[in-house]
Amino acid sequence: MATPNPMEHTHGGSPPAAISKKVYTIAGILTAVYGLAELSSQVNEVACLWLLHPRLQTQECMEPVAASIIHSWNARLQEGRGGRSPKGLIAVSFDQRNHGSREVNKLANEAWRAGNPTHAQDMFSIYRISLGGHAAWHCVLHDARISTAVIVIGCPDYTRLMTDRAKKSKLQTWVSTERPGAQFLGSVDFPKGLIETIERYDPAGLLMGELDVVTGDDHLHEPSDEEKTRLRPLMREHLGGKRILCLSGGADKLVPYQCGEPFLGFLKRAIGEGGWFSDRETVLEDIVDIQAGHEFSPKMKEEAIRFIGETLLGKGGMHAGTRSSKI
Template sequence: MAISRRTVVIAGLPVHVYSEGGLEAISGPVSVLFLLHGRMGSAHQIDSVAEEAMKVVSEKRQSKEASIGLIVVTFDQRNHGERLVDTFANGAWKENGNDRHAIDMYATYVGTAKDVSYLIDFLPSYIFPSGEAEVVQWSVGGISLGGHASWIVLRQEPRITLGIPIIGCPDYLKLISGRAKESEIPFEPPYIPKTFLSYIQQHDPAQASYTISEASNPFLGKKILVLSGADDPLVQWSCSQEFVENLQCTPDMVKEMANFVWDNVLVVA
């Protein structure tokens, strides 16, 4: 079945919705996967990723019936793509001398996480105004900056039950302190304001009680596939390793990458 891409403008925010055969062909229960692009990127640049994900699912449907439909949703992160207002703010310390790099980057993907929650609130009303289908499950995946944002979403948004952070880091203090050292930037104000540090310590995924089996653990019961490159020079695995190993992520998850959403969402009764 052909993959359809439709742009829906939600209160001024262009949102791109990928589906099998168009939204008109969807009925019954459906799962939504938010796919988030990387730094300096845009929703347009991950068109092929969204389309390929849909094609994999479409091909699987030829041999096995799924009880739940799938749509993939992309949008420009703040200050990216059609929402770009300040190119300088997207640069890093070494790239263009942006002194506010630490704040700008974190604020961007915290804002993206809030956008995801906002879209969960309103997207169904825009694409299924007469109740043609019902969204029964929400997932998030992202690459690089989108991977970072995915971790924020997984911590902050209880309606998201599955995540696939790709080259993303859940521990911002480890990530940005290492980058500051490499860039010969002191880890102190004005580069790292005290108010900013306090916010991270309260809200960052790595600061959550992620090892306990109690309701205060925001990751409890969520299915997470973590994909990171051991030799990645920008988002080093060491920044994520302690957190991820405590979540008991195993190498088998990588082997199941292509089937993750299918097996854990679409064919689950």
């Protein structure tokens, strides 16, 4: 699970009760584990919630998120609503590359507008390992050990996100021609090597890159038999049987929902009822808090707690398919 600036958005509510925290050094990285002291002796299995902090933050900002979710689940266990074989829940967080205790170059974390000329390369290389909501998409797609992801304001289409950001930043490579944006992709600001990496790892690059793009909006049509033949093995390998909750802010200007909407629509049509990949028990819930900006809003928090609880119970809310809603 990953959230943007979780400590900034309590909206006047009471802060969560304290949660136990123990720090270990693992592979040279300071790693915080939350909720060990609160584990019940009656549980035989423990689920781990990985908390990925956002850009320009540190792992400490995830502590309130860990406390809220763990306390909510433990309360359910105490009330006898944890299922027949209840699981315990802990959370883990650590500083991402070039952040907090691992920072080596502060400017590399900044955007174009803040004076970082290699923003696109730096941001992708950092969150390809883990950084905020964007990284949660990469984790659930590329790590077979991860079966469920809660993605809070994470864009699954890096090219569209950076293209939007280049336009807003009025980069020279965006405005330098009569046709704005024509020179951006493949330029020094978004080099070919980055494009090739995106096609291997980014959700939209990996999957929609298999479409026979002619008009630039081929994601809107039903894939051809040839396209499906190429896509099905990728879908099975990277998304088969996985559960994803995607939470977005309708008023978010930094990571606009519209940048990820083409890929989300493509994915929902594929795995929805009657879709060409509807037989793989894959779940996608796409929920937009229409009043939220770049924040982990109270409504988003409620949906995250619900989704995690359903996952731990093994119910899943629904066995396969999609759910889209605005709250």
